[in-house]
Amino acid sequence: MKLVCPIQIRDAHCRVDRVLDGSARDPTQARRALTTLPRIYRIFVTADTVVQRSGILDRFGIFLCCGGTGWHAGNCTHCTHVRRVQFRLTPTIDFVQSLPGFPPKAPDSHESYRMEWLPPPDDHPTPSLIVHGGIVDRNLSRMQSYCNDHSLNLRPHTKTHKSLEMAKRQLAVGAVGLTVAKVGEAEIMSRVCSDVFIAYPAVGSHRLARIATLGKSHRISIGIDSLAAAKSLQDAAASQSCKLGVLVDLEVGFFRTGVEDPKNAIALCEFVASQKNLDFRGVMCFPGHILPSADDSVWYAYTDSLAKVIDQLQSRSIPVPIVSGGSTPSAMQSHRNPLLNEIRPGTYIYNDMNEVRLGVATLDDCAARVLATVVSTPNRNKFIVDAGSKTLSSDRNCVDADSGFGYVVEFPDAKISRLSEEHGEVVLPEASPSKPPRVGDRIWIIPNHICVSVNLQNSFYLLEQETLDQLPVDARGMLV
Ligand SMILES: Cc1ncc(COP(=O)(O)O)c(C=O)c1O
16 A cells, blocks of 8 residues: 655655554564554654655654654655655544555535424414424434544533533533533533533633632633633632643634644643643644635644644653544544544534535534514515524624525525514515515524524424423523
């Protein structure tokens, strides 16, 4: 089997071989480990020529043995045509797919079939958010299987559903814990989960005391990107004699939070690791800029921005147990960054028109819809529904800002062109073949951004087979 590193592409990476004991220090031991270890490692290679998989370990065995994990660079000792090689030793099983005897699995096999949305009874109140239990379960198991296939831990972000029922379903199919943004959300989710990650800089004494209280009974981790946050977390944890986990937030291209300079990131990690009441659990990032169409160079850049910090930490003997990334658009391609061992998608549970227009989900994968009533039909081409910005949110579509404020299932050619708080104005094109609705008709709307829409509802209705149960949006409106 030949692995081809694109010639003259300086930072080309390719998968080379399967087993390596990064801790082995002498060549004989390492060679034995290479063939006997059950754990599987991916090795990235940077080269400027074609590399023979069979020969690579022998050629570079010497410096592989010397370095432990992390990047190892050097020239081939046996030939001149491979001038420079870098190895990255990272536990993963993804590249098993490329080995003989392991049939490739499609990571994003996207079996999507229509599930029936039974219309609620005529007296069902509108506007109301209705969630299809069958589609939820399918979305959950699809993401969980992907993670299982790629040895990734799934720690879903609960910002999308804010519901204990949905959190329980995520945990039941295999989530290792939950992610939240707010302390209030952490308090709610801790009712069903002992391991909660607050992926948001917990700054301010109004947050810290509550986090520390939670930390006494639960495994709590917090994502931070500043020394100030680390110091105040340490103080809060010390004052309640508890230990709080910390993941240092690294900037990887989205340019929101996250330490940008690797040197500062390393210093912050070292500081956290030195604190008595803080437990350095690894690093997090938010790759929100990575779209499904991203090519290899984007993924390599993403990998490298994490590697710059992780390598240094490992060489300073600071273990990095968790490398947490992922948001829904890139979640099912997370195996393209071999450093990740955890992902935190949120929207995947319900999906929305953002995901549909991004090409990540189909309309049939959208598990949450707003049921609305037509309250006025001012002219043949326009009708008004009782779902306005108070229900749908004013979020425009992230791919096509001009596509309106959601998708009307019964009128695919219609556009929700304007929202007031209580009014949704829907316009049909002049030549629309659709028969306009009448006052009193009900329509389904798939919102652009479901997380925000969910946060606007006190409760939602769970459609399960033929039953419709009203459930609270338990963690809605948690500002702190
Ligand atoms: C830090 C963090 N992690 C994970 C997520 C989940 O991303 P998505 O909703 O795209 O799945 C978000 C969403 O905003 C986030 O801010």
